[in-house]
Amino acid sequence: MRQHPIPQNVLDVEFKLFTKFTLKEFAYLATGVSIGGIFLYLTSRGDIPGVIGIPIFVIFAGLGTFFALVPINDQPADKAIANFFTAINRPTQRVWLNDKLKDERIKPELTTGEELNKPKIIGASEIPPVQKIDDFDENPGDDILSEKKLVDIEQVQSSKPVENTENIITISEENISKYQFSIKSVDKLPGNINIWLCTKDNQPLSDINTYLKDINGKILYANKTGPNGYFLTNKVYPEGVYIIEFEGVPTTTPSLRIVVNKDFNKLPLRITLK
The missing domain is CATH 2.60.40.10 (Immunoglobulins)
Incomplete structure (x- = not known):
């Protein structure tokens, strides 16, 4: 039987759980719903008022769904947000050049x-x-x-x-x-x-x-x-x-x-x- 390579990082976006749904996206969704479910369970027992427990459940479940399924600028939401805060807190300026401008800056060779x-x-x-x-x-x-x-x-x-x-x-x-x-x-x-x-x-x-x-x-x-x-x-x-x-x-x-x-x-x- 032919051996298959073992993935080094199972949470990588390229590791597919099923269809196009990755294990990383599933982890975000499960974490958000689980945390929200805890508050929903406490609400059902009467430990937390419903006006507090139900909104918290909706917020955490929504955050998990957002990070799992919603892309930002063709990037996963977590990477897009991380890149945004990195860009505004780092003084380095980046210049984006198209192929035409890159070719113009190539020096001629003898x-x-x-x-x-x-x-x-x-x-x-x-x-x-x-x-x-x-x-x-x-x-x-x-x-x-x-x-x-x-x-x-x-x-x-x-x-x-x-x-x-x-x-x-x-x-x-x-x-x-x-x-x-x-x-x-x-x-x-x-x-x-x-x-x-x-x-x-x-x-x-x-x-x-x-x-x-x-x-x-x-x-x-x-x-x-x-x-x-x-x-x-x-x-x-x-x-x-x-x-x-x-x-x-x-x-x-x-x-x-x-x-x-x-x-x-x-x-x-x-x-x-x-």
Whole structure:
């Protein structure tokens, strides 16, 4: 005869007494009715007045039935009540994320064996000072300007690439292949303008204030590069010309002028600073 495993906890909700009625639910019901029955018995003997004994019987029997059969938010009543008091007495805050937000917070991973011999940005004149910002994690969607209402911005189209100057470097469809590199999780990136900031030794530069502006210099999005050196935008920007400026880098660096066209993809741009 085949042996069956012995349950370690017979009061567990998974241990069924009969049909869907568990032993735990039966224990709640039996306890409530039994305690109430004691008062009902004392009432029948005349030891307790009926106006006291009968309501007590109804209360205990009702509590037993409630804990045994009534779910709260698809949870057993005892667990739901315990979780409620635990939540209001514990200072820990919980953030519930759906699958979409969880995917957006996954950091991209570099593909092994990828060609890393890319052009380097040589230092130029200093960028005008901008307002300091607080620390933010490297999570796409953490827009430090989200508290301010941004008006619609007219995108300026570019018909031909602008030549590189001492203070600004232009990245367009003619030379973007020199800067972009493949990553495994590119489809999970919410935005299409993404930067990986690193040194000539491929060491990521973190906590660098990075600003995305339109052609008129208005800030569209701002964030700090995270521990892995990534600046990830939180949405797909339409065709136009955009400016990327860095603040807090060890050396002076030129700005980036990025020309976005209809074929522009989400692959990050590798920007190397000396």
